[in-house]
Amino acid sequence: MNLILLGDRVAIKPLVNEEKTKSGIVLSGQKKENSQQAVVVAVGQEVTMQIKLGDKVVCSNYAGTKIKLGEEEYIFVTQNDILAVIDEVRS
Numbered sequence: 001m002n003l004i005l006l007g008d009r010v011a012i013k014p015l016v017n018e019e020k021t022k023s024g025i026v027l028s029g030q031k032k033e034n035s036q037q038a039v040v041v042a043v044g045q046e047v048t049m050q051i052k053l054g055d056k057v058v059c060s061n062y063a064g065t066k067i068k069l070g071e072e073e074y075i076f077v078t079q080n081d082i083l084a085v086i087d088e089v090r091s
Contacts, residue, residue, distance in 0.1 A: 002042075003042035005042050005076070008044050008079045009044040009047075009077070010040060010042070011076055012059065012074065012082075013072065036059065037057070037086070039056055039057075050085065051082065051085065055086075056085070057084065058084045059082050059083060060083065063081035064077035
């Protein structure tokens with residue numbers, strides 16, 4: 001499915017972390033949503049920031065509109081709701 005966003009909208013997919021014990025054991029069925037971090041899956045034509053598909057971003061906790069399309073959940077935000085792009089390049 002292709003998302004075609006209007007204006008300065010950005011579609012993001014929230015990252016979900018598995019719940020782990022201190023020793024690193026994954027607790028089955030225990031997932032928590034890290035609502036501040038997400039991956040960009042679509043961008044509107046009026047987005048002027050340096051955001052591109054696949055970027056990992058940090059956004060406001062209560063920003064945007066949650067939409068479920070098929071089995072996937074997305075959040076539609078404006079570019080102003082995105083606080084930062086996470087650069088995972090290691091030096």
